[in-house]
Amino acid sequence: MSRPVTAVLPRAIPVTVIIPLAATAAGLLIGIGLVSVTGASVREAVAAFWDGMLGSTFAVGASLNRAVALALVGLGFILANRANLTNVGAEGQLAVGGIAATALALHGAEPPASPWSGPWSGASSPGRCGAASPACCGCGAGPTRSSARSC
Numbered sequence: 001m002s003r004p005v006t007a008v009l010p011r012a013i014p015v016t017v018i019i020p021l022a023a024t025a026a027g028l029l030i031g032i033g034l035v036s037v038t039g040a041s042v043r044e045a046v047a048a049f050w051d052g053m054l055g056s057t058f059a060v061g062a063s064l065n066r067a068v069a070l071a072l073v074g075l076g077f078i079l080a081n082r083a084n085l086t087n088v089g090a091e092g093q094l095a096v097g098g099i100a101a102t103a104l105a106l107h108g109a110e111p112p113a114s115p116w117s118g119p120w121s122g123a124s125s126p127g128r129c130g131a132a133s134p135a136c137c138g139c140g141a142g143p144t145r146s147s148a149r150s151c
Helices: 015-038 041-054 058-080 090-107 116-139
Strands: none
Touching: 015 041, 041 058, 058 090
16 A cells, blocks of 8 residues: 655744734834833834843843743733633732732741741732632632622
């Protein structure tokens, strides 16, 4: 038996790649447009943006710090969305978690065994409590509950 000869066709770029790239390009164009409307130099604005992101080791660390925090907020939103719940307080949870972690790190009664364990648990506790309150009062949207109900 012979195998059928098939032509090698280039694979199409999936939509899951095209949409984020298009959104990124649109955001960059809108940003450049806003900078040019204000009368500032686009070249200087891009250079300042690049220096603020990767200009020094401190800038790289600060960029990674912000990126990890926002990625964790995004992960929490994804998990809530997969559970058919709506999480509308992610920014507030991030702020309250940061405040709680800072307060615990600065004013904790005893130093923890690890420098990460105290602030980590202090930052996650307000988020856990905020996420648990709708579940305890039955305000979630599930298969037997009305999705129009909100807390």
